[in-house]
Amino acid sequence: MRLWLYAPFTLLLAAFATKQVTGQCPSYTEYSKNPHGAPSEGPLGLPYMRPDITCRTFTSSAVENVIRELGGRIKDPDLARLFENTFPNTLGDTVKYFNKTENIAFIVTGDITAQWLRDTANQFAHYSSLLSKDADLAALVRAVINTESRYVSEYPYCGAFQPPPESGLDPTENVWARGVIVNPPVDNKTVFECKYEIDSLCGLLKLSRSYFQQTNDSSFMNENWHSAIKQIFRVIEEQSQASWDENFNFISYYNWTGTPGVSLSPLVNNDGNGEPKGYTGMVGTHHRPSDDLSAFAFLTPANAMLSVELEFLAEIVDAAGHGSLDITSSARTWSNRIKDALWNTTVENGIFAYETNGLGSKYFMDDANVPSLLSLPYLGFLGRSNPTYKKTREYLLSSRNPYYAEGSSFKGIGGPHARAWRPWPMSLVSSIFGSDDDAEILDTLYTIANNTAGLGLIHEGQYIHNSSDYTRPWFAWANSYFAEMILDLAARKPHLILKTNESYYV
Ligand SMILES: *[C@@H]1O[C@H](CO)[C@@H](O)[C@H](O)[C@H]1NC(C)=O
Ligand SMILES: *[C@@H]1O[C@H](CO)[C@@H](O)[C@H](O)[C@H]1NC(C)=O
Ligand SMILES: *[C@@H]1O[C@H](CO)[C@@H](O)[C@H](O)[C@H]1NC(C)=O
Ligand SMILES: *[C@@H]1O[C@H](CO)[C@@H](O)[C@H](O)[C@H]1NC(C)=O
Ligand SMILES: *[C@@H]1O[C@H](CO)[C@@H](O)[C@H](O)[C@H]1NC(C)=O
Ligand SMILES: *[C@@H]1O[C@H](CO)[C@@H](O)[C@H](O)[C@H]1NC(C)=O
Ligand SMILES: *[C@@H]1O[C@H](CO)[C@@H](O)[C@H](O)[C@H]1NC(C)=O
Ligand SMILES: *[C@@H]1O[C@H](CO)[C@@H](O)[C@H](O)[C@H]1NC(C)=O
Numbered sequence: 001m002r003l004w005l006y007a008p009f010t011l012l013l014a015a016f017a018t019k020q021v022t023g024q025c026p027s028y029t030e031y032s033k034n035p036h037g038a039p040s041e042g043p044l045g046l047p048y049m050r051p052d053i054t055c056r057t058f059t060s061s062a063v064e065n066v067i068r069e070l071g072g073r074i075k076d077p078d079l080a081r082l083f084e085n086t087f088p089n090t091l092g093d094t095v096k097y098f099n100k101t102e103n104i105a106f107i108v109t110g111d112i113t114a115q116w117l118r119d120t121a122n123q124f125a126h127y128s129s130l131l132s133k134d135a136d137l138a139a140l141v142r143a144v145i146n147t148e149s150r151y152v153s154e155y156p157y158c159g160a161f162q163p164p165p166e167s168g169l170d171p172t173e174n175v176w177a178r179g180v181i182v183n184p185p186v187d188n189k190t191v192f193e194c195k196y197e198i199d200s201l202c203g204l205l206k207l208s209r210s211y212f213q214q215t216n217d218s219s220f221m222n223e224n225w226h227s228a229i230k231q232i233f234r235v236i237e238e239q240s241q242a243s244w245d246e247n248f249n250f251i252s253y254y255n256w257t258g259t260p261g262v263s264l265s266p267l268v269n270n271d272g273n274g275e276p277k278g279y280t281g282m283v284g285t286h287h288r289p290s291d292d293l294s295a296f297a298f299l300t301p302a303n304a305m306l307s308v309e310l311e312f313l314a315e316i317v318d319a320a321g322h323g324s325l326d327i328t329s330s331a332r333t334w335s336n337r338i339k340d341a342l343w344n345t346t347v348e349n350g351i352f353a354y355e356t357n358g359l360g361s362k363y364f365m366d367d368a369n370v371p372s373l374l375s376l377p378y379l380g381f382l383g384r385s386n387p388t389y390k391k392t393r394e395y396l397l398s399s400r401n402p403y404y405a406e407g408s409s410f411k412g413i414g415g416p417h418a419r420a421w422r423p424w425p426m427s428l429v430s431s432i433f434g435s436d437d438d439a440e441i442l443d444t445l446y447t448i449a450n451n452t453a454g455l456g457l458i459h460e461g462q463y464i465h466n467s468s469d470y471t472r473p474w475f476a477w478a479n480s481y482f483a484e485m486i487l488d489l490a491a492r493k494p495h496l497i498l499k500t501n502e503s504y505y506v
Pocket of ligand 4: 132213214215216
């Protein structure tokens with residue numbers, strides 16, 4: 001089986017090597033806009049979209065083994081091709097710098113040359129079970145944690161960063177952030193974008209704990225990391241407070257505002273503070289995981305993720321014997337406080353609101369990317385059969401959710417970021433993680449597979465009436481998330497996608 005699959009791969013690579021003799025490596029952003037290689041043998045005929053072997057920024061034999069083993073067991077050749085393209089996508093061209101001795105790495109999000117805390121956590125999530133098998137891959141993740149710890153120690157309110165100085169790579173100008181004013185101010189040689197989103201900090205927590213859970217190696221819990229954790233608690237304290245104090249002084253620890261006509265993002269009302277909020281025990285945020293402005297500060301799914309990750313944080317520092325009492329007790333206190341507040345203040349008629357303001361207002365909707373309400377089981381906040389999740393899910397996947405759309409070629413949940421009429425395939429991946437229903441899973445899976453604009457990669461948003469109309473040719477996280485879902489199905493529902501009923505575990 002292994003050799004049989006190996007042969008076509010080798011031939012394909014040979015073909016590429018010949019083709020590229022003349023030039024150097026193309027930018028993957030350009031590469032990803034056109035189909036390459038021999039099409040897969042299913043009805044979709046999907047292209048082969050991995051960069052030439054000499055152009056890949058990181059190689060992992062453990063990753064190649066999974067592609068060979070699982071690729072050979074997936075029954076539909078089109079799905080196998082999608083897995084082969086998406087699973088290694090992070091390593092193909094996003095690792096722009098890695099020095100093991102320095103313990104520093106720079107990972108771009110795809111078509112934008114910047115490192116997002118949220119995206120990197122997810123760009124490595126599907127490799128977590130390989131970390132105990134591939135020491136170099138583990139070293140890369142450790143370097144990502146260290147680099148991000150350093151960023152967060154200095155700028156805990158920011159979500160996207162420039163290359164570290166060690167890399168010698170030049171910072172790039174964020175043209176969308178021209179005219180943006182942020183307080184506390186940031187240095188644009190380090191920070192790419194300083195929108196405050198609580199789930200960015202959850203990203204670092206998640207990457208840290210999954211690394212520890214897989215390796216038992218606590219060496220990342222160094223000075224940078226401890227300093228980052230301290231800053232995360234500072235943000236939690238500051239952003240959980242009500243906007244008004246008892247004398248109606250307006251409290252602001254952070255504010256962000258654009259300049260009309262100069263920056264892409266809109267002005268944020270109340271001089272960059274957003275809508276006022278009351279105290280609930282949850283932690284407020286300014287922008288959504290899509291980087292769009294929040295309508296209300298308390299984003300339910302981000303608080304769910306924070307509650308989960310703080311509990312894990314307590315567990316890992318205990319297990320590592322780094323049990324600074326401060327970290328474990330603060331983490332457990334906040335985790336429970338957030339969870340109670342979430343259940344107590346965001347549910348109405350058995351349904352979760354997406355955003356609330358702590359003063360009684362609720363916004364019922366869902367946005368496309370993670371953390372979202374649809375992804376609550378994926379985040380580990382509750383089980384698929386939880387009645388509140390089931391009832392919420394039913395309305396999220398219906399036209400009662402203002403950001404659900406269904407057209408002649410595509411359907412799913414979108415958001416203002418790529419527009420309401422362009423749902424994101426990622427919302428469908430979240431839906432599969434939250435479903436136990438075989439027919440629904442297959443329909444959702446093929447809604448994604450049938451709509452890659454013939455490019456065999458997962459895009460950001462796609463127009464519901466024309467799937468050639470999509471945004472972001474190269475969105476590394478979306479590719480990773482899709483591959484992570486295929487791994488989940490291979491273990492949980494092998495009969496749906498594998499040639500035999502035997503589960504595949506990495
Ligand atoms: C990695 O960093 C070390 C320490 O700064 C340096 O000596 C070494 O040359 C670097 N290696 C590479 C490949 O850049
Ligand atoms: C940083 O800001 C300065 C001043 O606005 C600007 O001239 C420069 O181009 C910016 N650099 C980057 C990398 O964005
Ligand atoms: C903006 O935030 C800073 C703290 O970084 C604070 O000192 C200032 O008062 C805030 N301004 C407004 C208008 O909220
Ligand atoms: C990590 O430690 C736990 C508890 O000691 C053990 O059960 C597990 O096998 C270890 N995992 C690895 C990858 O070493
Ligand atoms: C919030 O929830 C917790 C646990 O679910 C409960 O003990 C507490 O009384 C609730 N608080 C309010 C104000 O409803
Ligand atoms: C996907 O496309 C195939 C044809 O290639 C079609 O048979 C199937 O119904 C489509 N599935 C979905 C969910 O769109
Ligand atoms: C579908 O979208 C593509 C890409 O934007 C465009 O070129 C094409 O004309 C559109 N097709 C229709 C029927 O509108
Ligand atoms: C595989 O599993 C499915 C669903 O669990 C079942 O219907 C089918 O009979 C199984 N096939 C074999 C060959 O065991």
